[in-house]
Amino acid sequence: MKTKREKQTEDLLLSQYSRYYRLAYSYVHNEQDALDIVQESAYKAMRDCRSVQNDAYLGTWLYRIVINTALEFLRKNKREDTVEEVTEPLTAAVGDYTNELAQxxxxxxxxxxxxxxxxxxxxxxxxxxxxxxxxxxxxQITGENLNTVKARLYRALRKLRPEAEQNRI
Incomplete structure (x- = not known):
């Protein structure tokens, strides 16, 4: 018999699955690895969901699990960057082909x-x-102070700005 917290966790995992998948994918850039990360995160969440004290924090707690699982995966699997395979064939129409290449x-x-x-x-x-x-x-997700998050965001944007300007040239 599932507890109320286990049911809430399961419902949240199912309703937000695509968001957790996108989050994992943004770290590993590989479909199968992202699916594995989400599955491992779901296992960890169901195993430890009773430790969450406040229902309001369940969503951010799940995000933190996905992020930590993705980072753990990356640490374990330090590997060379590989070019991702194109999973859908490019269409024959020149306009579509150009658009897909640009994307x-x-x-x-x-x-x-x-x-x-x-x-x-x-x-x-x-x-x-x-x-x-x-x-x-x-x-809440990262467990950091709001001002720390703001500082990290602006520092990251400053790092990205020269790279973005260079790619526009």
Whole structure:
């Protein structure tokens, strides 16, 4: 018999699965690895959900588990950057082909830019701009002070600015 907290955790995992997957994918850039990270995170969440004292923090607690699991995966699997395979064939139409190439190029540039950040800065950027989290939520997820999160965000943006300007030229 599941407890109320286990049921809440399960419901949140199921309803927010795509967000957790996107978050994991933003770290590992590999579909199968991201799926593994989400699965491992779900296991950890269900195993430890009784330790969360306040229901209001369950969502941010789950984000933290996914981030920590992704970072743990990266530490264990230090490997060379590899070019991601294109999973869908490019279409024959010239306009579509050009558009798909531009999107792939843009994605690779963004991933390359994020590699210049340390793990903490990368987490703040991903949560703020890709997951659309508020700064207060990011502070809860990362377990940091709000002012620390703000400082990391602005420091990361300063690091990214020259790289972004260089790619526009």
């Amino acid at each position: 792939l190029h843009s994605k690779w540039e963004l991933e390359e830019m994020l590699e210049h950040l340390n793990d903490r800065e990368k987490s703040v950027i991903i949560l703020r701009f890709f997951e659309d989290c508020k700064l207060e939520d990011i502070a």
